[in-house]
Amino acid sequence: ILISLYKFFIDIKHAVNALIRLSREHPKQITLFALGPLTNIALAYHLDNKLFDNLEQIVFMGGTLDFNGNMDPVKEFNIASDAEACHIVLSNAKDKCPFTAVPIECCESNLMTWDIYDKIVTLGTKKSTFAKQVLAMEYSRVHPQPGAKGMIMFDMLAIIALLYADYIESSTPYKTSIELNGTLTRGELVFDKRTPGPDVKPMDWTSLVIIDTDSGVDDALAIMLATYCHKQDFIDILAITCTHGNTGVDNVCTNVCYTLRACDLEDHGNTAVDNVCKNVCYTLRACDLEQIKVYRGSEGPIIGKYIYDDWDGKDGLGDSTKDMPPIVPHIESEHAANALVRLAREHPKQITVIALGPLSNIGTAYMLDNNFYDNLEQIVFMGGCVDYVGNVGPVQEFNIQRDAEACSIMLSNAKCPLISVPWECGQIIIDTDSGVDDALAIMLATYCHKQDFIDILAITCTHGNTAVDNVCKNVCYTLRACDLEVYRGCEGPIIGKYIPNDYHGEDGLGDSTKDMPPIVPHIESEHAVNALVRLSREYANQITIVTLGPLSNIGTAYLLDNNFYNNLKQIVFMGGCVDYVGNIGPVQEFNIQRDAEACTAGHPHENISAHFRGTTLYCPPEYIKYRLYYGQSQTVWSLGIFLYELFCGDIPFLTVNDILNESNALRFPDHVSKEYRNIIEKCLHRKQLRRPSIRDLLSHQLFE
Structure with missing residues (x-):
């Protein structure tokens, strides 16, 4: 040594x-x-x-x-x-x-030439001794090489x-x-x-x-x-x-x-969210629980920008805040992702994160601390769709679609239980993108809290139905109505930016806050992600996280602390869809789609669902490009290859380049009927969402 x-x-x-x-x-x-x-x-x-x-x-x-x-x-x-x-x-x-x-x-x-190296290592100073020590391996690797003039x-x-x-x-x-x-x-x-x-x-x-x-x-x-x-x-x-x-x-x-x-320097140190926060504060005020800390989180998805959506009105509360008494939100200075990480560490295996919006805070918390998911008891998130009936597309659900990367991070890395409450269908942290439905869910949870059925440790806020500042304020409104700490979390997904959404109005509460008395939201300075991590450590294996929005806070908490999930009892989340019926797309549910990376955070890449198994020339172009298995649409492509070979006597693409070449049209022998050509062409459509579902194919006379 x-x-x-x-x-x-x-x-x-x-x-x-x-x-x-x-x-x-x-x-x-x-x-x-x-x-x-x-x-x-x-x-x-x-x-x-x-x-x-x-x-x-x-x-x-x-x-x-x-x-x-x-x-x-x-x-x-x-x-x-x-x-x-x-x-x-x-x-x-x-x-x-x-x-x-x-x-x-x-x-x-x-290069550091050999003569310069010799001068440095013979100086006899503390620095030169250190330089000689750290360069020894590189010197022994490079110096013997013929013609070597020095080290890079x-x-x-x-x-x-x-x-x-x-x-x-x-x-x-x-x-x-x-x-x-x-x-x-x-x-x-x-x-x-x-x-x-x-x-x-x-x-x-x-x-x-x-x-x-x-x-x-x-x-x-x-x-x-x-x-x-x-x-x-x-x-x-x-x-x-x-x-x-x-x-x-x-x-x-x-x-x-x-x-x-x-170097004798040992002492040198190594060192549209606003609406959401406001809405959380409105909600908390309505519940008389303004003491719950609120953390401002991600402004947008992990990848991309926040896309404005006024489904819940301009304020994200059904444009109701304009009729409410003004509120000065008390938002904690700590970012929601940091708060998630901190709380998960302080309460290991005790925290349930409830994600009600895109999962940007959850995904970012995992990126900050890879033990984040280990420290959680569970995550419950509202997102996804089971039957391929989305709410923002044929298979897309809003929360997931708004930060698909954050959802992906959570699903890939979470070691604690994940409970999805899809679009169709203990001690608690509620992670929310507080829209109208979230507000009602919080009111139900606070009733259980008052009856001592559960103990709500915190409410963390993320982007989704409206910007994160609106979410914070909406929670405060809700808590005021219910007679609980609110933490501001991720402003957007882990990858990309927050996509504005006004489905629940500009304020995220059906624009209802405009008719409510103003509220001064009390939002904790600690970020929701840090709060999640801290609480999961403090209450190890005791916390159930109920996630009502995207999983950004949850995914980010795992990025901050890879033990986050280990510290949770379970996670219940509203999101996803079982039968390919999304609410923002054919198979996409809002909460999952809004931060897909956060949803996969913590799951091992060896997960069989992440990989396509098969022969290369039967693989669809999107798998060849990205090496990711997206589900049945890729199976349908492989079926199309099989049908083509069955009817035509050979496979349609003989090289990978043929598969990737979009101008490469299918050619059929004369004996193949127009009807069968049509179904094969649909199966081999280069845009995966345009391919028929397995259910559609099974109804075709070819498979009767």
């Missing part, structure tokens, strides 16, 4: 929260150096959509300019390790703060690019994007060389700096260089935040501490 054991200081605040707090405290002053995958930065943006507005610029080591990847021909490690995070940053940082990338080619052409120091170039701009011969502005869909190119950072991007901003020597790192060897040396500049007062390092990448995040934290010790 070359490095002695040492007691390190790791700030208990999550790196994502630290990024948000510091960017708010120092607006337009911070340069963020990203030396690993962009996971922390994307999550920070999801919790605070103003993050990029508050940063001065981002400098990132990643990507390949000339198709010379270090993982495969076109992919570079930092990008490929979290392509979705890169997409979120690139899509949302543009026009808000400059984004400077140092591609792999720059690093490969600027990837992340140091990102620091040098701005701190020592005079050493840079040239820099070129490009517009950039990330490839997410290609089978071979997914994770490629695409530089558009046709159109110039924004100019690179020169570094101000008094700039405030945050370094987000996956601390490997090259990161350690980059941090050492930055700390030198810090000591010389060239820059002021506010924080070093840690992410996964070169190693697990716990190792990264330890590695950063080792590096700071070598």
